[in-house]
Amino acid sequence: MQVTIIGSGYVGLTTGVALAYLGHQVTLLDKNPAVVSALVKGSCTIYEYGMDELMQSARHNISFTTSFAGIGSSRVILIAVGTPPKSSGDADLGFVENAVAQIAGHLDGTNYPVIVNKSTVPPGTASRVKTLVNNILLGKGIYSGVKVASNPEFLREGTAFLDALYPDRIIIGAEDRSTTEVLIELYNPIIKQSFTAPACLPRPKGYAGPVLFATNPLNAELIKYASNAFLAMKISFINEFAGLAELLNADIVDVAYGMGLDSRIGDKFLRAGVGWGGSCFGKDARAILYTAQKYGYSLPLVQAAIEVNDRQKKLVTSKIRSSLKTIPGSTIGIIGLAFKPGTDDCRETPATDLISELLNMGAFIKVYDPMAMENYQKQNPGLPVEYAADLADLAAGCDALVLLTEWEQFKNADWQSLRQLMKKNVFIDGRNLFDPRVMDELGFVYHGVGRRVRVKGHTAVADSKALS
Ligand SMILES: NC(=O)C1=CN([C@@H]2O[C@H](COP(=O)(O)OP(=O)(O)OC[C@H]3O[C@@H](n4cnc5c(N)ncnc54)[C@H](O)[C@@H]3O)[C@@H](O)[C@H]2O)C=CC1
Numbered sequence: 023m024q025v026t027i028i029g030s031g032y033v034g035l036t037t038g039v040a041l042a043y044l045g046h047q048v049t050l051l052d053k054n055p056a057v058v059s060a061l062v063k064g065s066c067t068i069y070e071y072g073m074d075e076l077m078q079s080a081r082h083n084i085s086f087t088t089s090f091a092g093i094g095s096s097r098v099i100l101i102a103v104g105t106p107p108k109s110s111g112d113a114d115l116g117f118v119e120n121a122v123a124q125i126a127g128h129l130d131g132t133n134y135p136v137i138v139n140k141s142t143v144p145p146g147t148a149s150r151v152k153t154l155v156n157n158i159l160l161g162k163g164i165y166s167g168v169k170v171a172s173n174p175e176f177l178r179e180g181t182a183f184l185d186a187l188y189p190d191r192i193i194i195g196a197e198d199r200s201t202t203e204v205l206i207e208l209y210n211p212i213i214k215q216s217f218t219a220p221a222c223l224p225r226p227k228g229y230a231g232p233v234l235f236a237t238n239p240l241n242a243e244l245i246k247y248a249s250n251a252f253l254a255m256k257i258s259f260i261n262e263f264a265g266l267a268e269l270l271n272a273d274i275v276d277v278a279y280g281m282g283l284d285s286r287i288g289d290k291f292l293r294a295g296v297g298w299g300g301s302c303f304g305k306d307a308r309a310i311l312y313t314a315q316k317y318g319y320s321l322p323l324v325q326a327a328i329e330v331n332d333r334q335k336k337l338v339t340s341k342i343r344s345s346l347k348t349i350p351g352s353t354i355g356i357i358g359l360a361f362k363p364g365t366d367d368c369r370e371t372p373a374t375d376l377i378s379e380l381l382n383m384g385a386f387i388k389v390y391d392p393m394a395m396e397n398y399q400k401q402n403p404g405l406p407v408e409y410a411a412d413l414a415d416l417a418a419g420c421d422a423l424v425l426l427t428e429w430e431q432f433k434n435a436d437w438q439s440l441r442q443l444m445k446k447n448v449f450i451d452g453r454n455l456f457d458p459r460v461m462d463e464l465g466f467v468y469h470g471v472g473r474r475v476r477v478k479g480h481t482a483v484a485d486s487k488a489l490s
């Protein structure tokens with residue numbers, strides 16, 4: 023099937039490469055010439071596990087362009103442009119509308135591709151897009167039979183290809199059966215799992231394909247917001263209890279493990295930490311609050327999820343202050359800049375607020391991330407921090423280390439040697455990556471989140487289990 027994807031960012035590029043891998047003819051269109059020329063030269067603009075292998079085997083099915091010319095010959099057009107927040111919290115649909123206007127401007131009435139919103143857009147956008155396209159076509163004297171669908175994206179950065187090839191669900195919000203069928207055809211290899219799994223991403227054991235749910239566009243749009251708000255709320259919930267656990271001298275890792283044993287609760291998204299980051303949870307929570315407000319309604323749980331997250335981000339500073347006693351003049355090493363492991367994305371990373379707060383307090387800041395240093399530096403030009411070459415370079419001379427991103431390689435580093443390079447021995451583990459007793463034994467003054475006191479001889483069941 024001929025597919026054009028508008029926007030070659032995290033969603034557009036990974037979706038495009040996955041669809042091309044499945045055998046579709048994919049055109050990746052981005053308005054940014056720098057993105058397109060990098061992709062044409064074979065250099066990927068984002069880091070995502072599996073990109074090189076999938077790109078290599080799918081290369082013959084992909085083309086890159088900045089031009090909308092010929093877009094009418096596509097069977098499906100997926101819109102995957104950004105929907106950033108306005109200052110009101112509402113989603114800014116400027117990029118979507120611009121893309122839609124360009125699409126409509128290039129349709130001549132001989133062929134009507136299905137136009138699909140993959141971007142996260144407020145409920146009602148599919149019908150708004152349809153009106154926009156029809157008006158533009160009417161202006162050209164074309165009475166259009168264009169179909170607009172909503173097909174929200176649920177991939178997570180860092181596991182984008184895993185999520186694209188082996189999703190839990192595919193939500194198709196279409197106004198009629200024939201439009202749904204076009205999208206079923208697009209996703210057929212995934213629904214039937216009829217493709218050969220790439221070597222780097224074998225089919226998960228027992229995985230039998232996604233649940234396909236066909237509904238109307240409005241429901242599909244709301245499913246996306248409700249899902250992200252729920253996940254954000256789940257993390258905020260465990261973070262709220264982490265604060266209480268610290269006061270009680272309980273251990274939130276054990277508490278989360280025990281909660282997750284109930285299949286109604288589940289063990290996912292119960293990892294306490296420095297708070298959720300990334301380009302979507304905050305933006306989407308605020309956008310759906312705005313939508314509710316427009317209808318004179320409130321969403322207090324969603325509001326609280328944001329408030330708890332804001333409070334959580336401040337927690338690290340108070341932990342550093344209480345353990346170092348004084349911050350001005352101290353050297354603090356930040357371990358991890360990406361908003362989560364597996365990605366080079368630094369949008370809304372918890373590191374940003376923390377670093378600026380510590381700089382304002384007069385600390386000297388060193389930072390290190392295995393993947394996200396270049397992005398972070400680009401996004402924060404002139405920030406007075408030292409970019410370390412590796413963990414040893416980071417640890418040297420530090421009074422405190424603060425772990426913000428739980429990259430696997432951090433877990434496996436030689437912390438005994440790293441400890442010896444430090445001036446003082448404070449370690450703030452913002453992701454509860456380490457076993458407190460081990461860090462104690464290595465000579466660190468260790469603080470996790472929601473697990474303040476270590477009881478000698480106590481064996482926390484969950485310490486060795488990964489909560490994901
Ligand atoms: N990043 C993620 O993990 C996920 C994002 N989403 C949603 O998907 C959408 C896209 O997100 P990202 O991929 O992260 O954004 P991004 O910012 O990484 O990429 C968007 C791309 O669209 C291009 N673009 C903007 N307007 C254009 C136009 N008129 N024509 C052609 N290209 C245009 C930009 O140049 C940019 O390269 C957002 O609505 C986001 O909420 C949904 C699920 C996951």
Ligand SMILES: O=C(O)[C@H]1O[C@H](OP(=O)(O)OP(=O)(O)OC[C@H]2O[C@@H](n3ccc(=O)[nH]c3=O)[C@H](O)[C@@H]2O)[C@H](O)[C@@H](O)[C@@H]1O
Nearest residue numbers: 175176177178179291292293295297298299300302361362
């Ligand atoms: O709409 C989107 O953009 C996407 O947003 C999230 O995906 P993503 O932001 O890539 O990453 P997550 O794995 O959800 O993590 C988000 C943040 O929550 C934090 N987190 C996650 C899980 C947890 O238990 N605790 C926790 O603090 C992570 O460290 C990270 O900062 C959703 O998980 C995706 O389903 C969705 O498609």
